[in-house]
Amino acid sequence: MDRPYTILSCAVSVDGRIDDTGPERLRLSNEADFDEIDELRATCDAILVGAGTLRADDPRLLVRSPERQERRRARGRTAHLLKAVVTRSGDVDPGARLFATGDAGAVVYTGGDGTAVARSRLAARPAGDPPADVVDAGDPPSAAAILADLAARGVERLLVEGGGHIHTMFLTSGLADELRLAVAPFFVGEEGAPRFVLPGAYPHGPAAPMRLLEARALGDVAVLRYRLGERR
Numbered sequence: 001m002d003r004p005y006t007i008l009s010c011a012v013s014v015d016g017r018i019d020d021t022g023p024e025r026l027r028l029s030n031e032a033d034f035d036e037i038d039e040l041r042a043t044c045d046a047i048l049v050g051a052g053t054l055r056a057d058d059p060r061l062l063v064r065s066p067e068r069q070e071r072r073r074a075r076g077r078t079a080h081l082l083k084a085v086v087t088r089s090g091d092v093d094p095g096a097r098l099f100a101t102g103d104a105g106a107v108v109y110t111g112g113d114g115t116a117v118a119r120s121r122l123a124a125r126p127a128g129d130p131p132a133d134v135v136d137a138g139d140p141p142s143a144a145a146i147l148a149d150l151a152a153r154g155v156e157r158l159l160v161e162g163g164g165h166i167h168t169m170f171l172t173s174g175l176a177d178e179l180r181l182a183v184a185p186f187f188v189g190e191e192g193a194p195r196f197v198l199p200g201a202y203p204h205g206p207a208a209p210m211r212l213l214e215a216r217a218l219g220d221v222a223v224l225r226y227r228l229g230e231r232r
């Protein structure tokens with residue numbers, strides 16, 4: 001295995017925004033969609049977010065359902081996924097919930113000066129927290145280096161849960177296999193709201209199509225699954 005099968009997952013508004021500018025996390029998914037995402041998490045080995053998402057949302061990135069945790073354990077796996085964070089600065093909060101929870105540990109991917117910063121930040125974690133490694137994945141960190149390190153850790157399926165900078169990084173790398181979008185039935189309409197993809201960064205237009213695998217209604221949320229180019 002040269003790299004994990006990589007799935008990008010994101011909930012977007014009709015105008016392609018993944019949050020609004022307010023202080024609270026915007027809910028774009030509905031309950032049925034969150035449950036599908038939990039099932040998707042349970043089928044993966046690792047879950048990855050950017051440092052922006054860590055700062056904005058302080059996510060736990062756990063498999064939420066006890067039945068799914070048990071199903072994983074019954075197959076000899078950890079109940080939860082290995083958690084990965086990507087940061088250029090290395091400035092991650094050692095008290096983040098992501099580092100304190102789960103049973104499979106965490107990896108912080110950074111590079112350049114960020115490596116020393118992340119190591120010193122993580123040294124401040126409480127004793128007894130699950131293990132957390134810092135990996136130099138280049139300056140700036142690259143999707144290829146991250147995927148190679150995850151493969152070396154035995155990760156066969158990776159779920160990337162954003163945010164926009166990190167989705168853009170994986171899309172432009174050409175090293176992602178699948179995209180799952182949950183499209184909420186509203187517009188965000190704010191100029192400064194975070195986008196799913198940074199403008200101009202990703203090969204775009206009809207000359208760079210994706211293959212539609214599935215289009216389905218989950219209540220008012222539209223689930224779209226795309227194939228992202230051939231596996232290499």
Ligand SMILES: NC(=O)C1=CN([C@@H]2O[C@H](COP(=O)(O)OP(=O)(O)OC[C@H]3O[C@@H](n4cnc5c(N)ncnc54)[C@H](OP(=O)(O)O)[C@@H]3O)[C@@H](O)[C@H]2O)C=CC1
Pocket residue numbers: 009010011012017018019025026028049050051052053054056057086087088089090091140141142161162163164165166167169194
């Ligand atoms: N609707 C949804 O499904 C989701 C929504 N969100 C929302 O998205 C928003 C956060 O998105 P966004 O701001 O784009 O943040 P990201 O989570 O994409 O993280 C951005 C950070 O990643 C690091 N980074 C940026 N570029 C690179 C690069 N080329 N190489 C390595 N590291 C890089 C930087 O970290 P550093 O600053 O440390 O250098 C940067 O601040 C939040 O509002 C969150 O709520 C998030 C996930 C899912």
Ligand SMILES: Nc1c(N[C@@H]2O[C@H](COP(=O)(O)O)[C@@H](O)[C@H]2O)[nH]c(=O)[nH]c1=O
Pocket residue numbers: 010011025026027028029034037049053057058059060061062161
């Ligand atoms: N708002 C939003 C999402 N937001 C993202 O979902 C993650 C939740 O992690 P956790 O809190 O650990 O379960 C986190 O990364 C957050 O940014 N996801 C979605 O599927 N739909 C949504 O509407």
